Amino acid sequence: MSAFLQSLVVIYCVLCVASASASSSPNSISSNADLYFADASVETIGLSPNGQFVALVRKTDHGTTLVIEDLDNNTVSAQSLNAIWQSEIAGISDLYWIDNEHVILGAVHKSQGIPNIIETQYRANYFVFDRLTHGSDTPNIKTIRTDAMLVSPMQNIPRTILMSTSQGATQLYHIDVDLLDDYDARPSKFRRPDGEQFTSPNRISDFEGITLRWIRGKNNEVSGALRVSMKGELVVTLLNDNLSESREIILATKEQLSDEEQLKTIIYPMSQSSVSSEFFGFKAGEERKAVYLTNIENHESRELFRLENGFIRQIIVDAELNFMGVQTDTDGQIQTLYIQENGQVSRDTNTYVTRHVLAINSERALIYQDSHDTPPHFRIEANNNEIIRSWELLPNLPLSPSILTVGSINVDDLNINYFLTTPDSRENFPLIVMPHGGPIGVADSPAFDPTVAFLNAQGMAVLRVNFRGSAGYGTAFTEAGRHQAHSGMLKDIRLVTEHVIEQDRRINSDRVCTLGASYGGYAALMLHLTHTELFRCAVSIAGVTDLNLIGQDPNLSSSSNNFVNEWIANPRENYEELYLNSPISNVTPNIRPNIFLAHGDEDDVVDIEHFYRMKWVIENSGHSVDTLILDETGHTVIDASTRIKLYDTISGFLDQLN
Amino acid sequence: MHYNLLFRITLLLALSSPALSQTLHKLSPNNPLTIESGQTIVIFYFDIEVPRASLSIRETTDNGKSLRGIIYQQLEEEIGNLENGFYWFSTEPGTFEIDRIEAPYFNLPNAVTIKDRPNMLFRAYDGVINYGGHFFIRADRSVRQVNVSLQNRYASSYRFLSELIPDGHRQIPIVSSLGLRDDFFIPRELDTELGDDK
Numbered sequence: 001m002s003a004f005l006q007s008l009v010v011i012y013c014v015l016c017v018a019s020a021s022a023s024s025s026p027n028s029i030s031s032n033a034d035l036y037f038a039d040a041s042v043e044t045i046g047l048s049p050n051g052q053f054v055a056l057v058r059k060t061d062h063g064t065t066l067v068i069e070d071l072d073n074n075t076v077s078a079q080s081l082n083a084i085w086q087s088e089i090a091g092i093s094d095l096y097w098i099d100n101e102h103v104i105l106g107a108v109h110k111s112q113g114i115p116n117i118i119e120t121q122y123r124a125n126y127f128v129f130d131r132l133t134h135g136s137d138t139p140n141i142k143t144i145r146t147d148a149m150l151v152s153p154m155q156n157i158p159r160t161i162l163m164s165t166s167q168g169a170t171q172l173y174h175i176d177v178d179l180l181d182d183y184d185a186r187p188s189k190f191r192r193p194d195g196e197q198f199t200s201p202n203r204i205s206d207f208e209g210i211t212l213r214w215i216r217g218k219n220n221e222v223s224g225a226l227r228v229s230m231k232g233e234l235v236v237t238l239l240n241d242n243l244s245e246s247r248e249i250i251l252a253t254k255e256q257l258s259d260e261e262q263l264k265t266i267i268y269p270m271s272q273s274s275v276s277s278e279f280f281g282f283k284a285g286e287e288r289k290a291v292y293l294t295n296i297e298n299h300e301s302r303e304l305f306r307l308e309n310g311f312i313r314q315i316i317v318d319a320e321l322n323f324m325g326v327q328t329d330t331d332g333q334i335q336t337l338y339i340q341e342n343g344q345v346s347r348d349t350n351t352y353v354t355r356h357v358l359a360i361n362s363e364r365a366l367i368y369q370d371s372h373d374t375p376p377h378f379r380i381e382a383n384n385n386e387i388i389r390s391w392e393l394l395p396n397l398p399l400s401p402s403i404l405t406v407g408s409i410n411v412d413d414l415n416i417n418y419f420l421t422t423p424d425s426r427e428n429f430p431l432i433v434m435p436h437g438g439p440i441g442v443a444d445s446p447a448f449d450p451t452v453a454f455l456n457a458q459g460m461a462v463l464r465v466n467f468r469g470s471a472g473y474g475t476a477f478t479e480a481g482r483h484q485a486h487s488g489m490l491k492d493i494r495l496v497t498e499h500v501i502e503q504d505r506r507i508n509s510d511r512v513c514t515l516g517a518s519y520g521g522y523a524a525l526m527l528h529l530t531h532t533e534l535f536r537c538a539v540s541i542a543g544v545t546d547l548n549l550i551g552q553d554p555n556l557s558s559s560s561n562n563f564v565n566e567w568i569a570n571p572r573e574n575y576e577e578l579y580l581n582s583p584i585s586n587v588t589p590n591i592r593p594n595i596f597l598a599h600g601d602e603d604d605v606v607d608i609e610h611f612y613r614m615k616w617v618i619e620n621s622g623h624s625v626d627t628l629i630l631d632e633t634g635h636t637v638i639d640a641s642t643r644i645k646l647y648d649t650i651s652g653f654l655d656q657l658n
Numbered sequence: 659m660h661y662n663l664l665f666r667i668t669l670l671l672a673l674s675s676p677a678l679s680q681t682l683h684k685l686s687p688n689n690p691l692t693i694e695s696g697q698t699i700v701i702f703y704f705d706i707e708v709p710r711a712s713l714s715i716r717e718t719t720d721n722g723k724s725l726r727g728i729i730y731q732q733l734e735e736e737i738g739n740l741e742n743g744f745y746w747f748s749t750e751p752g753t754f755e756i757d758r759i760e761a762p763y764f765n766l767p768n769a770v771t772i773k774d775r776p777n778m779l780f781r782a783y784d785g786v787i788n789y790g791g792h793f794f795i796r797a798d799r800s801v802r803q804v805n806v807s808l809q810n811r812y813a814s815s816y817r818f819l820s821e822l823i824p825d826g827h828r829q830i831p832i833v834s835s836l837g838l839r840d841d842f843f844i845p846r847e848l849d850t851e852l853g854d855d856k
Contacts, residue, residue, distance in 0.1 A: 552838050554777040554807045571839065579841055612813035613842065 031651035032398070036454040037643040040393040045378050048097045051364035053131060054380065055103045056391065057081075057092050064092075066105060068134050071364075071380060071389055077135030084141065084183060085109045090122055098153040098161055102177055103129045106150060126150060128177045142180035145193040148173070151214055151222055162222060162243075164211070165198065170225065172205040172243060173198055204243045209235065215279075217272045218321060226269060232257065236269060236296050238276060249277070249296045267294045267301055274321040280304070287475055288312045291326060305339055311472050329472065331406055331417045332446040352404060354447045364388065370448035372421055373402045373456070394450070400424075400457040404446055409499050414468050414480055416492045419446050420500050422461040422507075430511035430657035431461045433497050433527070433535065436470070437518035439489055440481050440567045443470040451515075454647060459658060461507055463500055467492035469567075485519065485568045486547060486581035490526055497534065510536070511657045515650070517541040518606060518635065519568075525583035525614070529593060537594035537657075539650055540583075542606050542635055545614040547571075547578035555604055587617045596626040596653040598646055600633030626653055685744040685822040691787070693830070697748040698782045700835070703792040703815060705742050708761040708804065711795050718755050718779070744815070744822060751784045753837075761795050761804045777808050779837025787823070788835035789815060810836050 043064075045056040054069045063082035069075070085107070094106035108124045126148075130140035144163070151162040151172065159178055165171050179195030187193055209229040215236070217223030224238045224246075232254035237246050251269075256262040264285025271280045277297045282288050288311040294301035304323055305312075310330030316338075318324050325338040325345075334355075336348045352371055359366040363383060370376040375397045379390035401424040408417045423429055432455050436444045444464040452462045466473065467489040469481015481489060501509045514524035514535050521543020528538035544550050551569035553561070569578050579585055587593055595618065599611035611627070618625040628649050630642055637643045685691060685701070693699055756778045780790040792811040797804050812834040819832055834840055 546842065548840070549810065552777070554809060575839060575841070584842060607809060607811070609809070609811045609814050612811075612816075616813045616816070 031454075031648050032457065033454065033644045033647040033651060035394065035396050035398065036450040036457075037640060037647050038394060038396075039640045040376075041395050042378060042391050042393055044092050044095045045358070045366065045391070046095045046097050046103065047359040047361075047364070047366040047380070048100045049361060050100045051361045051380075053097070053100065054366070054389070055095060055097065055105075055129075056378075057095060057105070064107075066103070066129060066134075068103070068129075068131055069389070077131075079129065079135050079139055079141075081105075081107065084127065085125075093124065094126070094150050096150065096153055096161075098128070098177060099158055101131050102159065103131065104150060104153070104161060104177075105129065127183060128180060141183040142177055143183040144175070144180060145187065146198045148198065152216075152220070154221075156221075163198075166211065169206060169208040170211045170227065171203055173202045174204055175202065205239060205246055207237055207246060207248070215269060215272055217276075218319070223272055223276070226251075234266070236279075251296060267292050269294070269296065271315050271317055272321055273317070273323070280315045280317065280323060282312070285475070287472075287478075289474070291315055291323070293323070305337075329445075331408070331466075332419060332444075333406065352406070352446045354445075372404045372419075372446050372448060373400065373453065374448065375453070376448055397453075398457070400453060402453070402456040405500075405504070406446065407500075407503075409496055411468075411492050411495050412480075412488065414477065414492075415473075416465060416467060416496055417473070418463060418465045418496045418500065419444060420461060420463050420504065421446075421452050421456055422504070423456050423459050426459050427506045428508045429459055429461050429506060430513065430654075431463060431497075431501070431507045431509075432654070433463045433465075433493060433512065433514045433524075435465065435467070435489075435493055435514070435516040435520040435523035435527075437516070437520045438469070439467070439485055439519040439523075440469045440563075441471045441478060443472045451647070454651075455515075455654075458651065458654070460654070461504075463497060465493045465496045482567055483570075485522070486526070486578065490523060490530075493523060494527060494531060494534070509534075513537040513539065513654060513657060515539040515541075515654075516543065519544060521606075522547075522583065525595065526581070526586065528595065529583055529586040529591075532591055532593075537596075537653075539596045539598075539653065540614075541598045541646070542600060542603055543583075543597070543610065543614075544606050545583040545610040547582045548575055549610060549613070550606060551578065553607060555607065584613050584617045587614075587621045587623070589621045589623075592623050593618055593625065594656075596628075596650065598628040598630060598649070600630040600635060600637065602633060603635045605635035682740070682745045682747050684741070685746060685819075687822065690822055690824045691746060692824075693787075694748075698751050698784050698788070699746055699748055700754075700780065700782050700788045700790045701744055701746045701819065701832075702790045703742075703744050703811070704740050705792060706740065706795045708795050708797050711759065711761040713756055713760070713793075714758045715754050716757050717752050744819065749782050751782050753779060753781050755779050755837075756793075756808065759795065759804075759806050761797065761806070777836070777838050780808070781835040781837070783833060783835060785830070787819075787830055787832045789819065789832055791836050808836065810834060810838065810840060812840075 039059060041058060043057040043059050045054060047054055052070060052072050054071060056067050058065045058067055063080055065078050065080050067076060067078045090108040090110045092105065092107050094104065096104050098104055104126055106124065106126050108122050110122055126144040128142040133140040146165065148163040148165045151164050154160040154162050154174060157174065159176060161175050161177065163173050163175050175197050179197055181193060181195065192199065209227045211225045211227040213226045214222050215224035215226060222239065222243065224236055227235050227237060229235045233250050234252040234257060236249045236251055238249065239246050252266050256266070266284045267281045268284060269279030269281045273280055273293060278293060278295050281292055281294055283290065283292060290306040291304045291312060292301045293304050305326060307328055310328050312326045313329050314327040316324045316326060325336060327334065327336050332352060334351055338346045354370050356368045357365050358368055365381050367379050367381055368376070369379060376393040377390050380388040382388055403422045403424060405420040408415050434451070436442055443466050455462050468484055469478055469489060471478065497512065501507050512535055514527050516524040521540030522545070524538040525540050525543055525545065528535040547569040548571040551564055551571040556564065571578060597611055597614055599608050601608055615625055615627060628646065630637065630646065633639065633642055637646060683689065691699070782788050789812050791808040792815065794807045794809065795804060816832065
């Protein structure tokens with residue numbers, strides 16, 4: 001659960017960042033950018049098994065704090081994590097309730113080094129907090145010093161957790177939290193750390209190779225592992241109830257894994273069924289289009305459900321591990337389908353609300369939720385759906401309703417989907433066309449996006465297009481995007497823009513601009529420069545301006561370089577075409593460009609040379625360009641004050657549309 | 659036999675005649691570029707994280723073979739001890755390759771051999787100021803490797819370079835002379851001087 005929470009926060013941060021940065025005091029901002037692009041106020045959260053307590057990690061200007069709230073008695077206790085580590089917290093990896101009294105927290109903290117003398121080091125540690133002493137002057141805090149990973153709390157043994165080490169093999173240990181060392185105790189030279197528990201008496205399983213994923217059975221307990229053996233085989237290890245014995249089943253040989261066609265037919269186990277050797281899973285080559293029940297011992301499998309459009313987000317099983325249904329995502333629309341044994345399907349209400357149940361017991365559930373105009377938040381719901389408590393990730397965000405329209409058009413026999421978000425209480429509004437980055441295997445969704453909400457609140461409509469090559473529409477659609485970054489993708493965005501202007505007469509077609517980051521910045525610039533009559537201005541954040549430069553960038557790893565060459569731009573094969581279709585080749589003295597360029601000075605994905613080339617070309621054509629260099633910033637904008645400064649500046653640039 | 663050995667040593671010395679000046683000059687407002695008649699100038703930006711790093715450069719023919727046997731020229735200074743910034747040296751016109759980098763850093767492998775990397779090539783054209791690239795060395799202990807890169811940052815560097823070149827040399831064009839094809843800044847007339855194998 002905690003890893004999932006982490007991914008939510010990361011996704012949320014990427015949304016913030018996709019849009020990006022410069023060091024400046026938020027006090028000087030003129031827009032409301034500080035409300036939309038601040039750091040999330042809650043990093044991660046967990047609900048105790050009895051549903052009475054919530055633990056959450058808050059990050060503020062004063063540091064990182066573990067807060068425990070008693071929902072029944074309305075009491076709160078807090079403990080500064082910086083005070084424990086006496087160093088900067090670089091990230092939280094896990095947060096679990098072990099039982100109703102203990103919380104385990106995994107964190108990475110940073111010890112600043114001295115250049116060329118002592119390296120800056122990042123250390124990951126687990127700490128166990130006792131709820132009863134939390135926030136007191138003498139908190140009872142234990143630590144785990146061994147380099148190990150938390151697998152899960154052990155449900156059937158109180159105060160015990162399951163941890164794994166991986167030194168050439170994966171070893172599972174059960175760890176009694178009461179026997180761990182106090183966090184401030186000095187390590188002993190005569191005694192192994194962690195109460196000498198990472199030793200053979202506590203070892204309950206040991207298998208070679210690299211563990212990819214733990215497989216969970218009833219009550220979410222570990223029942224096996226999906227791993228790659230030392231021989232390069234894909235193996236499922238099944239564990240018995242007390243985890244002491246295991247048996248291995250080869251899912252695919254090394255030869256099968258290296259054959260592209262055979263690889264596509266492998267069914268990856270996602271969830272265990274009521275029979276120990278049977279799993280529900282997806283076929284590798286199908287992009288989550290169908291659910292299979294597969295018996296890994298006799299390799300027999302049958303298809304349980306197939307989705308026509310979209311992809312399957314989640315397989316739903318009941319407490320006895322019987323197949324119940326799926327949660328699907330079709331053009332951003334999330335739906336739960338309950339599937340009977342006879343194949344009959346019942347559906348819940350169609351919704352564009354993102355909702356994830358993170359923890360549940362008989363009385364309460366912990367839920368993450370957002371929608372296009374509902375900011376992300378965690379909430380505790382009772383059985384009757386009453387909201388007992390909620391925590392906003394952006395607590396000061398004003399309510400700014402908007403209308404979401406989901407549609408599609410046909411371009412070159414491809415169904416191109418789009419999301420149009422319009423202000424609720426205005427007509428004759430400007431339109432911002434916002435192409436996503438990537439461009440391959442990435443997609444927009446109707447979920448909350450701070451950039452969209454920020455622009456909507458300023459009275460602008462926002463159009464996002466899942467052009468060819470975007471994720472979530474099947475392999476053929478992804479394949480249709482190969483080497484189309486400078487052609488077909490731009491065509492899709494332009495034709496959808498013309499379509500929505502035609503359909504929605506409230507849009508002022510004389511006030512259309514583009515805004516994007518990375519590939520989105522490239523698309524924003526190209527659409528403006530080649531169709532100035534439609535796209536009146538462009539905002540490019542960390543945008544590619546020279547396709548040949550990115551196609552032969554020496555800073556990219558060889559795998560990234562191969563990906564760029566195979567999917568986006570290959571200067572060895574079509575240098576001239578890429579040159580002609582780069583923004584740097586499309587500035588002319590006759591047409592005045594209306595462009596804002598922003599770029600991080602430490603961008604190691606799209607080098608800042610792209611920014612300077614574009615600036616050079618525009619200025620040498622006798623025009624001016626608005627620019628912003630983002631100090632100490634990479635390809636994404638991590639620092640909130642930089643992000644706020646960036647969007648405040650963009651807001652000033654886009655004021656020309658109002 | 660002694661004659662044979664003497665012949666070999668003489669030949670080796672002859673083959674090792676320097677094609678590359680061993681002196682790096684830092685460009686700064688107080689130390690601007692000075693070009694003597696007939697000099698061919700190459701400018702690099704060095705951004706080196708590893709204190710004791712050094713590199714070797716050899717001249718190549720356009721098909722990648724050595725022009726005059728093996729001519730290793732260790733730069734006089736260890737570049738790792740240089741402050742970050744623009745440096746220039748003079749050489750004869752030709753095509754050169756950074757072919758070996760020594761970067762001792764804690765427990766990392768300290769030699770980085772450059773093999774089949776066209777981006778480590780640069781050219782020295784006569785009659786222009788050659789921008790050779792932005793040269794990084796970064797030590798990354800988390801993945802136990804030393805990362806090196808010769809990045810084309812001509813547009814990023816141009817304004818700074820222009821300010822460091824005194825008025826007397828302003829009429830000499832600054833050209834991007836990295837090995838990878840870059841039509842954006844290389845004047846077309848230069849293409850024919852050293853062949854068209856960019």
